Amino acid sequence: MNLQSKWITASGDTKDVCPVFRKVWNSSKPVVKAELCLTALGVYEAKLNGKRVSNYVLAPGWTAYDKRLQYQVYDITEMLQEENELRVTVGRGWFSSQMPGWTVSEDRIRRAARPRGIWGGIRLFFADGEEQILPTDDSWSWDYSEVRFSEIYDGETVDARIRPEDWKAAELLEWPQEILIPQEGEEICEMERVSVRQILHTPAGETVLDFGQEVTGYVEFTVDAKAGDRVRILHGEVLDQNGNFYNGNYRSAKAEINYTCRDGVQTYHPSLTYFGFRYLKIEEFPGEVRPEQFSAVVVYSNIRRTGGLKCSDPMVNQLFSNIFWGQKGNFLDVPTDCPQRDERLGWTGDAQVFIKTASYNYDVDKFFRKWLKDMAADQRADGGIGQVIPDYLPEGAPSAAWGDAAVICPWQIYLTYGDREVLEDQFECMKKWVDYITDSTRDPYLWTGGEHFGDWLGLDAPSGSYKGSTREDFIATVFYAHSAELVVKAARVLGKDAGEYEALYENIVKAFRKAFPEYLTQTEHVLAVHFHLAEDPQKAADALADMIEKDGCRIRTGFVGTPYILHVLSEYGHNDLAYTLFLRKKYPSWLFSVEQGATTVWEHWDGIMENGEFWSEDMNSFNHYAYGSVADWVYEKAAGICLQEEYPGFEKVVIRPMPDERLEWLEASIDTRSGKITSKWTHTPEGLRYEIRTEVPAVIEIGGKRIEAAPGDYTFWG
Numbered sequence: 001m002n003l004q005s006k007w008i009t010a011s012g013d014t015k016d017v018c019p020v021f022r023k024v025w026n027s028s029k030p031v032v033k034a035e036l037c038l039t040a041l042g043v044y045e046a047k048l049n050g051k052r053v054s055n056y057v058l059a060p061g062w063t064a065y066d067k068r069l070q071y072q073v074y075d076i077t078e079m080l081q082e083e084n085e086l087r088v089t090v091g092r093g094w095f096s097s098q099m100p101g102w103t104v105s106e107d108r109i110r111r112a113a114r115p116r117g118i119w120g121g122i123r124l125f126f127a128d129g130e131e132q133i134l135p136t137d138d139s140w141s142w143d144y145s146e147v148r149f150s151e152i153y154d155g156e157t158v159d160a161r162i163r164p165e166d167w168k169a170a171e172l173l174e175w176p177q178e179i180l181i182p183q184e185g186e187e188i189c190e191m192e193r194v195s196v197r198q199i200l201h202t203p204a205g206e207t208v209l210d211f212g213q214e215v216t217g218y219v220e221f222t223v224d225a226k227a228g229d230r231v232r233i234l235h236g237e238v239l240d241q242n243g244n245f246y247n248g249n250y251r252s253a254k255a256e257i258n259y260t261c262r263d264g265v266q267t268y269h270p271s272l273t274y275f276g277f278r279y280l281k282i283e284e285f286p287g288e289v290r291p292e293q294f295s296a297v298v299v300y301s302n303i304r305r306t307g308g309l310k311c312s313d314p315m316v317n318q319l320f321s322n323i324f325w326g327q328k329g330n331f332l333d334v335p336t337d338c339p340q341r342d343e344r345l346g347w348t349g350d351a352q353v354f355i356k357t358a359s360y361n362y363d364v365d366k367f368f369r370k371w372l373k374d375m376a377a378d379q380r381a382d383g384g385i386g387q388v389i390p391d392y393l394p395e396g397a398p399s400a401a402w403g404d405a406a407v408i409c410p411w412q413i414y415l416t417y418g419d420r421e422v423l424e425d426q427f428e429c430m431k432k433w434v435d436y437i438t439d440s441t442r443d444p445y446l447w448t449g450g451e452h453f454g455d456w457l458g459l460d461a462p463s464g465s466y467k468g469s470t471r472e473d474f475i476a477t478v479f480y481a482h483s484a485e486l487v488v489k490a491a492r493v494l495g496k497d498a499g500e501y502e503a504l505y506e507n508i509v510k511a512f513r514k515a516f517p518e519y520l521t522q523t524e525h526v527l528a529v530h531f532h533l534a535e536d537p538q539k540a541a542d543a544l545a546d547m548i549e550k551d552g553c554r555i556r557t558g559f560v561g562t563p564y565i566l567h568v569l570s571e572y573g574h575n576d577l578a579y580t581l582f583l584r585k586k587y588p589s590w591l592f593s594v595e596q597g598a599t600t601v602w603e604h605w606d607g608i609m610e611n612g613e614f615w616s617e618d619m620n621s622f623n624h625y626a627y628g629s630v631a632d633w634v635y636e637k638a639a640g641i642c643l644q645e646e647y648p649g650f651e652k653v654v655i656r657p658m659p660d661e662r663l664e665w666l667e668a669s670i671d672t673r674s675g676k677i678t679s680k681w682t683h684t685p686e687g688l689r690y691e692i693r694t695e696v697p698a699v700i701e702i703g704g705k706r707i708e709a710a711p712g713d714y715t716f717w718g
Contacts (some may be wrong), residue, residue: 003037005135007173009117010142018272020089020145020164020702021118025134027080030127031697033544034080038120039180041212043093045271048079048086056187057299058274061333062094063370067377067678069179071120087164091150091272092114099254099392101153101342117173122587126547141167144694150272153342153375155235158270158676161227163708186335186368187331190217192298194596196291207289214278214600214623216329216339217299218257220269225261228288231268233257235277237622242515245281248617253342262284264514274299276329276505276623278599281285300328306360306671308678310665316583318594323628327354327361330625333388334371338603338621345388346371349402350626353563355409357631359416359671368413369422375406376429382583383436387419389454397451398436400476401560405481406433413488418649423490434501437480445504445511447476455523457604458558459588466619468558470523474516475560478527481508489645522547529572530564541572553580555588555605557571563629570637570658578637579660581629590630601628612651638680639668640701650674655692656701670695675711690716 010019015682026509034051039047051584060070088589096114096635097168098660121135129136143164149157171704182461209219210626214237221230235255238246247255255275257269277296282289308354309320330336334346335358351371371389378391385403389397409424413419418707442449454475491498512533519534525544528534544565548554569578585591588605596608603624606616613622635641640657650672659666659681675695682689690702692714700707703718 003121003135004122004132005121006042006137007117007119007175007177008136008138008140008170008370009115009173009289011168011171014116014144016149016310017144018091018147018150019116019142020087020090021170022141022164022167023086023122023134023139024587025084025122026082027084027124028082031080031124032127033075033078033125034077036074036076036086036120036122038074039069040088040090040116040118041065041114041175042090042095042116043272044088044090044118046074046086046088048076049081049084051079054187055189057076057190057271058188058333059094060183061185061188062390064374064377065095065179068181069178069375070183070185086122088118089145089147089272090118091147092152093272094152094390096688097546098630099151099152100345105395107392111392115173115175117175118277119175119177134521136170138169138172140170141171143167147272149258150270152273152344153255155254155258155274155275156254156270157258159260159411159699160268161260161267184366185333186367187302188299188356189302190297191300191302191328193625194296194298198293199289200243201473202239202342203242203246205361205700206245207285208245209280209282209289209294211278211296212599214276214329215278215296215298215595216274216332216623217247217297218270218274218686219280220297221266221292222267222293223261223293224265225263225285226262226285227263229261231257231259231286232283233260234281234283235275235340236279236281237277238608239279240614247612249620249622250341251617255339255340263294269297272440273331274339276338286544298328300332301367303362303364303367305333305361306363307571307635308667308669309453311666313583315585315591315594316663319590319630320593320634321359322600323597323625323631324361325599325625326625326628327358329600329623331358331362331364331367335368337626339559340623341621345392346390348375348405349386349387349399349404349456349559352405352408352627353559354629355412356416357629357635359412360632360635364392365413365417365419365422367390368409372410372426372429373709376426379429379432380555381437383432384440385433385436391433391579399452400447400472400479401437401551402453402469403433404479404483406430407486411486414490414493415648416642416643418651420493423494427490427494427496430483430490431501434453434483434487434504437483438504441480445507445510445651446473446515447480448473450476452476453559456560457498457552457562457688458523458556459605460519460521460556462559468521468523468560470521470561471516474524475527477508477512477515478531478533478659479503481512481533482531485530490518509610519543521561522565526557526565526568527562529568538572541568541574545569545574545644547578548577548581549552553576553584555581557628562577563632566630567637571682575637575658576660579662580635582633583662598622601625618697634666635668635670637664639681641670641677641679650677650696652699653677654699654701655679655694657690659688684715688718690714690718692716
């Protein structure tokens with residue numbers, strides 16, 4: 001957009017205080033349309049004549065800022081008055097915060113030193129046909145805002161008594177404009193509100209608000225106060241085993257609100273940061289703390305829910321709820337690992353293991369395509385993919401199963417939504433990632449010698465290790481093969497020559513089978529079978545089942561093996577064992593955390609251990625979506641809604657339910673781009689009843705029968 005605009009910044013050192021920029025103009029001439037174009041180095045809140053210009057919060061979002069920065073265009077026609085004042089307050093956001101919090105690197109120092117500023121302008125279209133542009137330039141002014149501090153990890157400090165009055169001329173800032181792009185991702189919005197469930201008075205004498213649900217966003221409160229009264233609030237996910245407030249697992253993130261009141265009744269919520277929390281500790285508050293004074297504002301990307309899961313077991317339904325809430329809480333412009341501690345990064349491994357579930361639960365097409373473009377922008381010169389995107393850990397080595405998100409994610413988005421454009425956009429990035437492995441391995445057609453996360457948090461890990469016991473070269477080679485295979489498939493969809501990668505894939509399979517004739521762990525069995533590398537997949541699946549049963553039906557897999565283990569068991573004749581693992585309540589299991597009161601999915605199977613103690617403070621998130629990937633097994637195996645590669649976008653579907661008598665009934669639905677599909681089975685006194693409703697052509701396979709079905713409603717008995 002050509003506005004003749006300049007980057008502008010504060011003319012003085014604002015230190016921690018958030019600057020507010022101002023433009024005043026007169027609109028006495030009739031205006032038929034008015035637009036505001038805006039972006040910031042940081043995150044901004046824009047108010048025209050005292051009202052927010054949009055529901056978009058934390059704009060302009062988080063991208064690979066050095067190469068891609070989104071700008072937004074707002075229609076402000078109905079907000080205009082004769083005399084107009086636009087104010088834009090800018091916080092550090094993701095742009096110049098101290099991210100990540102656990103390490104100090106040259107790159108973090110560089111990013112934290114970046115200036116805050118804005119770019120944009122106001123375009124006025126008059127009734128007489130003339131236009132006027134008010135671009136950002138040194139005619140704009142600035143002052144210190146009432147937001148005295150705002151940071152992604154540490155929270156926000158506001159002094160409501162302050163009213164900016166000492167306006168100074170803004171300063172022009174040399175910053176590239178070629179990085180500017182129109183809004184690509186979903187807008188971040190205030191999506192829901194949650195009321196206080198109860199006020200707790202803990203054994204330690206604390207006043208704690210319990211919202212009954214872990215959320216991502218911020219608290220809004222209303223208070224009748226005197227000027228100078230203070231509000232101080234701390235955020236936490238869980239209580240300790242004594243029932244006291246706890247947030248040691250936030251590590252260095254202070255996650256606090258400090259608010260100094262003005263006179264009278266006032267309502268406040270943070271505007272330039274966010275938190276992950278269920279509990280609030282009220283450190284200071286004028287007067288009595290009443291539940292109706294507070295609400296939790298739930299903030300996430302504006303994704304539309306498309307999936308539905310429910311069954312006869314209340315605990316399993318709570319697990320389903322936890323999975324959906326975990327996705328909402330971590331899909332805040334970037335697929336983050338967690339929303340609370342000093343991390344909140346776009347970990348590639350977490351994203352790729354969860355993307356299938358994510359795309360069934362919600363419409364995440366636009367969300368992921370924007371993130372994948374940031375991945376391509378941040379891809380390293382040698383083709384490597386960072387551990388997180390945007391790449392705020394450039395010193396970290398690319399890891400198998402993490403960097404493979406470059407191939408797995410675009411392929412899944414293509415399959416779920418049926419638009420080949422995502423493959424066109426990402427194909428070079430996909431190829432370059434596979435080429436990176438080829439160029440960096442120690443042994444041809446294997447991936448050896450790299451630095452990897454292994455089967456992260458696998459329960460078979462040696463003492464003191466997070467990586468599980470699965471051989472890292474084994475995992476790396478499996479994903480090397482898988483990514484090469486997906487590049488071949490993508491090339492065929494795009495009508496490109498795939499010969500080089502076809503040969504590469506065949507050679508990787510041969511080399512893998514020679515290098516790894518035996519499988520040592522649950523995850524090794526799972527990966528070899530799931531990715532079609534085992535010479536005898538049935539034998540390997542049977543051995544996996546035997547291994548699990550001999551271990552007391554305990555899951556030992558970590559982030560790499562867990563997403564596929566139930567699929568392998570169900571596909572190779574061990575569906576009863578898959579349900580045994582899925583419905584298990586003792587540690588380790590999906591339902592163990594539910595029994596502990598979880599309202600989102602945990603990072604560790606035993607984030608709170610059986611004795612009530614915490615796993616650790618070091619790395620213990622209670623809102624971590626990766627293990628929620630089990631939901632795609634519920635959609636695809638338990639309910640039997642099977643997406644077919646030859647029919648992307650669910651143009652035609654296979655419905656093959658796999659029930660179990662331990663659930664009275666189960667129902668799943670996916671509202672696809674081609675139509676809605678619902679599959680339900682129920683154990684009744686008359687027998688097993690299947691109810692299928694499909695708005696797309698389907699092949700229904702039930703009780704050994706195979707039926708070609710047109711869109712419609714079907715009932716079967718089996």
